Amino acid sequence: MEHESQTLDLQGYSYGDRQGLLATLTTAFTHSGGWVLERKTVSATTVEFRIEIQLQGIVELYAALVASGLELTRGAHETLTALCTSRKHIAASPRPGQLLSLRLELNFLEDVTLHSLLMTGSGLA
Numbered sequence: 001m002e003h004e005s006q007t008l009d010l011q012g013y014s015y016g017d018r019q020g021l022l023a024t025l026t027t028a029f030t031h032s033g034g035w036v037l038e039r040k041t042v043s044a045t046t047v048e049f050r051i052e053i054q055l056q057g058i059v060e061l062y063a064a065l066v067a068s069g070l071e072l073t074r075g076a077h078e079t080l081t082a083l084c085t086s087r088k089h090i091a092a093s094p095r096p097g098q099l100l101s102l103r104l105e106l107n108f109l110e111d112v113t114l115h116s117l118l119m120t121g122s123g124l125a
Helices: 018-031 055-067 074-090 114-121
Strands: 007-014 035-041 046-054 099-108
Touching: 007 074, 018 035, 018 046, 018 055, 018 099, 046 055, 055 074, 055 099
Parallel strands: 007 099
Antiparallel strands: 035 046, 046 099
16 A cells, blocks of 8 residues: 655744745755745735655754744644654654655734724824
8 A cells, every 4th residue: 555645734924024934934945855846825915835845854844944933833833843753763764755745824914013003093083
């Protein structure tokens, strides 16, 4: 029976510069040994990456995601931590080049402060 690759879903968000972060992430994917299969704009505030990476590069990818300033959800942190842990155990196996498929959904949020909300909603009567 042939082993099918499962796509792991990761979610993150950022308040930062969209173009700068997308360029940083693309570089992070390739520097950790991964490659982008697809990049698509889902909405005005959401971008999705589909990437493949060998398990041996997952620690580098995780570090690069955190270093980029991307805020990962708890589930994304748990998934990446589990992959980093399993990487240690699989490194000694006959299949150290195991391939992973990841889908990273990235939401760009506006940095709205309480002051700006009060100012836009206030008017003098």
